[in-house]
Amino acid sequence: MESLRYPPKPRPGDRVAVVSPSAGLPAIFPHVYELGLRRxxxxxxxEPVEFPTTRVMGADPRDRARDLTAAFADPTITAVLATVGGDDLITVTPHLDDAVLRANPKPYFGYSDNTNLLNHLHRLGIVAYHGGxxxxxLGRPGTPHPLTLDSLRAALFTPGWYDLIPAPEWGxxxxxxxxxxxxAAEPVMFPGTGWRWQGPARVVRGRTWGGNLEILHWLLATDRIGAVADxxxxxxxxxxxxxxxSATEVYRILRDLGERGLLGGFPAVLVGRAKxxxxxxxxxxxxxxxxxxEQRAAVIRALNEYRPDAVVVFDVDFGHTDPxxxxxxxxxxVVDAVGRRISVRY
Structure with a gap:
């Protein structure tokens, strides 16, 4: 793996690519999509810039890869945002022009099925962003959640450290x-429960990797994860x-990461709030x-078997829940189990 580097950040007024490398759901839900663009x-x-497959369901993977490559190659575009996830981005990444991506690194924002692309950029040495x-x-009913907005704004525009905080409410x-x-209506929300800490009281500093667990399993199956040493x-x-x-599936995927030799190499693990x-x-x-x-117990079981001294934080709001x-x-x-703090460098 190449040495990881942060791409330059956009500025207000810039053009940013809006792409659908996974599912072209803007074609089915244009009202939600247009609200997201307006925000x-x-x-x-x-200023969002769409590409030919952004509003197309079932676009050929080669066409979606062509759009992604073009978004990175365009010198007038300073960041790339995914519209949504899906389930077949794994068929797109083999068609990307890696030379173009390496030569034109840009902040990429996405989650869920976008784990495929986040991992791909990681292997190219480009820091990307899980989420957004x-x-x-951006198309959240009612209003965008203020924690999401603040975090996304900081990640887009502000270099330096940012403290994550437990959400006061979740959904x-x-x-x-x-x-x-x-x-027009806010989604159903519930009182926040804070983070749950497990493991030794120590401070871990490192770089991040991972994403959606189901996608990580696909990446394992297709041998698209870097070497254990990486x-x-x-x-x-x-x-x-x-x-x-199911909790059984979660345990088995983590067990596979353990048998691959990966799970034992992580001194800390952040687990998103379970949807x-x-x-x-x-x-x-x-x-x-x-x-x-049950999911929490499955994660603890796997870590007890492969990395029992890991610092683990559950219910961190970075996955499929809101915010x-x-x-x-x-x-x-930095995962600080002494001060019970998590800080990231954008």
Missing amino acids: LREEFGL SVLVH DQPNDWRDPATL HAGEVLLIETSEELP AWDFDRPHTMEQRRAYAD QLIIPYGGEI
């Missing part, structure tokens, strides 16, 4: 995009999606708590 202009002062979706976060029950009327000493980020993987509700599984609060407890904090991917992080 990108009004809240951040950035034009549909999900995992989004409004139904199929009904445009729901954009990840030793990094801080692992893991979060799960609206597919609600435990979806439209086809509208769990009660009691069911959500049970799901999160979402932006975390640099391959960037620097």
Whole structure:
């Protein structure tokens, strides 16, 4: 792996690429997408630039890769933002022009299926950003969450250190995009529960790697994860999606990372708050708590087997729940289990 470097940051007034390297959901939910674009202009002062596949569902992976490469190559574009996730970006990354990406590093923002691209940029030595979706976060019903806005603004424009904070409220029950009327109502939120710390009281400083756990499993299967030595000493980020993987699956994926020799190399692990509700599984609060407890136990079991001295922080808001904090991917992080603080360098 090449030495990781932070790309230059955009400034208000700049042109930024808005791309759909995974699912072209702007084609299906244009009302949500247009709201996200408007907020990108009004809240951040950035001018979104669309590419041919941004509003296309089922675009050929080669065409999506061509758009991504063009976004990085364009000297007038200073950052690249994903519209949303999906499930097949793994078919896109082989078609990217890596020479162009290396020669024109830019901040890339995305999560979920975008773990494929975040990992790809990591292997090219480019720091990217886990989080920030034009549909999900900028197009959030009601108003964008203030923690998400503050974190995204800092990651976009401000170099230096940023303290993550536990969210005073959280939610995992989004409004139904199929009904445009729901954009006027705030999503259901619950009182914050703070972070849960596990492991020794020490301070870990390193670089980040990881992302959506299900996608990490695909990357393992396709041998697109760097050498064990490339990840030793990094801080692992893991979060799960609206597919609600079982605790057994979570344990088995982490076990696979352990058998690969990766899990034992992470001195600290951040675990995103577990999303435990979806439209086809509208769990009660009691069911959500049970799901999160079972997932937490699965993570602890795997770490006890492969890295029992790791510092672990659960319920950090960087995954598929609301709000979402932006975390640099391959960037620097300090996990302070003494002061119970997490700081990232944007």
